Amino acid sequence: MTTTPAPFLTLRDLRVQFPTDDGVVKAVDGLSLALPRGRTLGIVGESGSGKSVTGLAVLGLHDPRSTRISGSILLDGQELTTAPEPALEKLRGARMAMVFQDSLTALSPYYTVGRQIAEPFRKHTGASRRDARLRAVEMLGKVGIPNPARRVDDYPHQFSGGMRQRAMIAMALVCDPELLIADEPTTALDVTVQAQILDLLGDLQRQTGSAIVLITHDLGVVAGTVDDLLVMYAGRAVEYGPVGDVLGAPRHPYTWGLLSSVPRLTSDVTKPLSPVPGAPPSLLDPPPGCPFHPRCAYTERVGGDRCRTERPELPEGRGAACHLGPERARALFGGARRTGTGGDRP
Structure with a gap:
């Protein structure tokens, strides 16, 4: 008799709303899901369907002054919707991380790429500056940045769009998170680098048993990458199941x-x-x-x-x-x- 693994990430009736002068925007409207360790969940849907808003809610990155969040978000049994900010800071980057869709705005223009990758590694592991720099060089090499020992001291504006995206992925993976939310991680990458990045995510999952949420518009990417597929429309889940079943029937x-x-x-x-x-x-x-x-x-x-x-x-x-x-x-x-x-x- 096979047993279903316990979910590592659980969403129960999650609702994310943004009050505006014109009314309340119901960006996520009653979303529930369960993701075990070692599984990859793909989330697809048109722009504005609530995919990225869901990912940001899991990491607690919405401004509480302009956002209403209700329902439950459990990470390994720990409730995140009511967790204080210091508790979330300990989790972000260490146990859960996110690859943001817009690398140009997600990376600070004032610090080198290497420093921004090394910072979460130092914060969560207590590593020295030297060891953190070596880790940053290693991660840049893993995501396909040529001559990483030199490019680690470059600023984001000195990277192309595709290279910035790879640097964002390196930053998210630097601490081997147990939950990775990747929001369009292959945007602006050519097909060979796309394959390299997806292989890297697969390697992380095999080594650490991490849970991965892959948000994308590319049905070809989800077809060969994810285990289960969630289709979102107007802030709600409209279809869910094993990826082969959803795409095939x-x-x-x-x-x-x-x-x-x-x-x-x-x-x-x-x-x-x-x-x-x-x-x-x-x-x-x-x-x-x-x-x-x-x-x-x-x-x-x-x-x-x-x-x-x-x-x-x-x-x-x-x-x-x-x-x-x-x-x-x-x-x-x-x-x-x-x-x-x-x-x-x-």
């Missing part, structure tokens, strides 16, 4: 729309891509019922006004927050991904 029209937007080598180049119609909803005033229903082509197959009035919930385990149900979704989308035909369009 999606159960939510939004997931199928994302997959249909990706060009394939076997596609007819004379035909246009099939983007998800419409635009993401305003998080100040999300649509009633299913938040995807204004853009969904399958609401009539559900019947009545259920999609417009009743908000579907995401079941535990493999499932989707959709009124179609798994059997009807399988009939609509299940074989389409394998054949590349575009599915059963209404």
